[in-house]
Structures are given as structure tokens and as C-alpha cells.
Amino acid sequence: MGSDVELYLANSGGRPTSVTPGFVRDVEKHAGRMVSRCYQCRKCTSGCPVSYALDFQCHEVMRLVQLGAREAALRSRAIWLCASCKTCRERCPNDVDPAGVMDTLKVLAVASGAPIGRKQVKAFQKAFLATVAVLGRAHELSSLALYLAGHPSAIVANAGLGLRMFSHGKLKIMPEGVRAKGEIRAIFRRAKEKAAGLPGSGGGKAARAGKIAGGGDRP
């Protein structure tokens, strides 16, 4: 995309990967962190608890950003499987905060309409925030119901544990809510407006289409 450089990633079947010049600056602007400082020491990857499950290792995701491999970064599973444990942030000698950069990449992926690398993770986050947007507090049963409605195949995996938790009194039937619901609505509305200004968001179309979790249920 507008670049003379051809980039070939390992395991990409010999096809070049598209390069978006300036992507690193978009990410740095949003994350407030200098990804370009990363010198690939791999301390992040060494301490990453989910490294075994990732398509790109943590330091590789930072490299994708540096190289402008926007599509590869935004479509990766790694950004969604990051557990946000922040071990990488703690140990990074260059103050890159890879976990924060992963969050930025999730936000940019959603705003750009790119295919989500791990849809179920996003779906649960959305279900969680949907109850918070309405009630001002989380309600496990509602979030779970919302999530499972969209992921019936996950019912079997979660039903047993859910029932055990329920029988031990851990899942409340009745939700709690805040009194000042208007304030909560205003917070979520503002979040949606902010998302509309992101690169690749199509001037608010993404947000208006309800692509920001929890923001689709109020005008």
C-alpha cells in the first residue's frame, strides 16, 4: 500500500505482506509509547505467559508495527490472546509497554474493521461492557448469557463450571445498578465519540455501527 518496500514474513507462503508507511506513528500516537525504541531484546517474549499460544511473539508484534505491517499486526491472534499481565511492560528496558501497545492494536483493529484475530475474546469483552454500559456495574450472568447467545458452541465448555458456581452462590441472579445512570451513559457515549476519530474508523461509521463494545445500546 503506497510503499516501494516489499516485506516477506516467515510462514506467509512466500507472499509479500502489505506495508503501511506511518503505521508506527499512528500506533505511537494512540499508545503514547515509542514503539520505534524497541531493539528486539526479547525480554517481553521471555516473560510472556501466553507465548506458547501466539502466532506472533510479543517482540515480533512490536517489529511488525515498526515495519508498518499494519494488516499482519491488526489481524494477528497475539493482540487478542495477550493476557494483559504487563510483565513485558515491567521489564522492557525501553519503556515500550508492549501490553499497552497490544491494547492500542485491538482498538485500531476494531476501528478499521479488520477481521478480528480471536473473535471470542472480543465478544466476551463486548458482552461484559454491555452490562456495565446499561447498569453501571458488571453482572456475570447477563454477560455470560449475552456471550453464549453469540457462541452456542461455548455453552458445553462453560455450562458445568457455571452451574457449579451458581450452586455455590457465586453468580447473582439479580443485577445491581448505579443510581446515576445518566453519568454512565455519558461516559460510554464519549468513549464512542472518541473511537469515531481513530485512524481507519471511517469518520465514525465503525462506532455508529456499534463496533465499540457496550456502546451500541444507546442513541
Next chain:
Amino acid sequence: MTYLYFPGCSLHSTAEEFNDSAQALLKALGLDYEELDDWNCCGATPAHATSEFLTVALPLRNLVNAEKQVEKWAGAKAGPGDATRAKAGTGDPAGAAPIEILVPCAACYNAFRLAERLVRDGGAEGREMNREIAQITGRPFGGTVTVRHPLELLGRPETLDKLRALVTRPLGGLKVASYYGCLLARPSKIVSFEPNPEHPVAMDNVMAALGAEPVRWSRKTDCCGQSMAVAEGELVTELTNRVTRAAKEAGAEAIATACPLCMMNLDTRQKPATPGEAPLPVFFFTELAAVALGVGKPQAWWKRHLTDVRPALELLEAKRSA
């Protein structure tokens, strides 16, 4: 009133036993507190994975509410601690000891601290967020309330002395693995209250003061993966069992945690390394403290654990009477 108290959603649902035991402990220590009025969810991982704005705005609204509540105290009838209230009520942090808001849930605590720090640092982003929240709640966060985790309070030398004096049923040398997880540890510059955040010791010190024997182990601050528990069950079970197996290998007879999300995983996802091996009982550190101090209603808490805690309690009794 000296403290505000923020339970958060988990302590009102999946982790009521954390709420009850934490409050029993605060009362036993003679701490004066009031629950934050009309509090909202901190947003947890779904917020920071979705929107920088939500990440800061949700906890910030709670901090604004906290200051509103403290002002009400200042306006109320005189009583013990009134001088502090009056000063806090002026919105002038200089000269007044800030009122502390105790946040036992590690996830809420982490979110609160990040928002508090962003605004306190006074950078462009913090000023902008404070302006935004003022438009929504009618006022900005003035910095007169400080976020504190109860473990920090408990781990102070003077509180440890107090705990030792209050122990009526010492934990009998029960071998406990103190598990901190991510949220009390990182980012350490903002959330940690430990001399060495890679190797925190406050919970160990509390356990020792209660008569337990903290074990030395290496996965104290490893991640259990809870934010993905519903969507990525297998991954999370793997991370959880790395933690519980390491605790067991270190000789632990129980695990103590300060995080309701860690609890949910450790309590429900343990898989035996060898067939027939019993899972490790998992406690909130406040539950063990309440047991040692003989306060609260532990029988009701034990029913809420999916991994039976009785083996650890029986062991504790046997050790104590030995």
C-alpha cells in the same frame, strides 16, 4: 470516618466472602470506614482492551464520588476525625492527610491507581481526562482522596504488630503460598507497594504474623489469565495450573490471594498432576486473617469455595493442637 471502602462488582457477587472477611478484618483492626456511595464498575480488562477513555473515566467517576462523600462528612455533625474531614472538604490537599479509599479487589485497585496517577501527574492527558469527567459528573477529581490496597495497610510494621496482638487462633504453621498475580504487582511504579515488585513480601509478612508459614516459591506474580476465562478456557486452565502446581511443589498446603479474579480461576480450574491428587485449597488472605483473629462468619464463606477448604482447616487445627 477515616476511610472509604470500595467493594466493586466481584465483591458483591462472585467474591462476597472476600467482602465479608475484609470488612470483618477492618472492624477488628478498629478502622473506621464507609462504603463508597453509588460506585460503578472499574471496567477491568474489557475497558482497557476497548477504549483508553473508558479505562480512565470509569474509575475516575468513583474518585469524584469519593470526594463528594468526604465533603458530606465534613458538612455533617462534629465527631472524631472531624479535623481531617474539614480539611479534605476544602479540596485543598496541602496540610490535610488525604482520605484513603480502600480497594480490596486487585483489579479495581489497579484501575483506580492508574486513573489516580494519570490525573495526579498533571500531564496533558490527565488534565484532559479530568476536564472530561468534570463535564459528566459536575466536578473534577481534586486529588484529596488516595487509593490504597488493604494489604499495604496490613503489611506496615505497626499493623503487623497490631495483628500479632489480635491473633487468638494462630494458623498453626500452615504452609501458605502467597499469590499476588498481576494486578497488585504491575506496573510496579504505579501499583506496587513492595521494595522488590518482582518478589513481593507483604502477604508473606501478614501470613507469618497470623502464625502461618509462608513458602518460598517462584510464581508469586505470574498471570492466571482470568480475563480470558470464558473465551479461552484451555489457555487459562494451563496458566492456572502452572501456578497451583508450583505452589504445591514448594510444599504449600494452601494458597492465599488478594484478587477475586485469581480466586475464580485457582478455585475452579485445578487439574491434578497425578491421578487422585487433591487440589490445593485457596483462600482470600482476609479469610485466613479473620480465622486467626476469630472474627466474621467463616462457615458461610467456606460454602462459597468450589475447591473444598476443609482439608486445610483440619490440617491447621491438627497443627495448632500438636
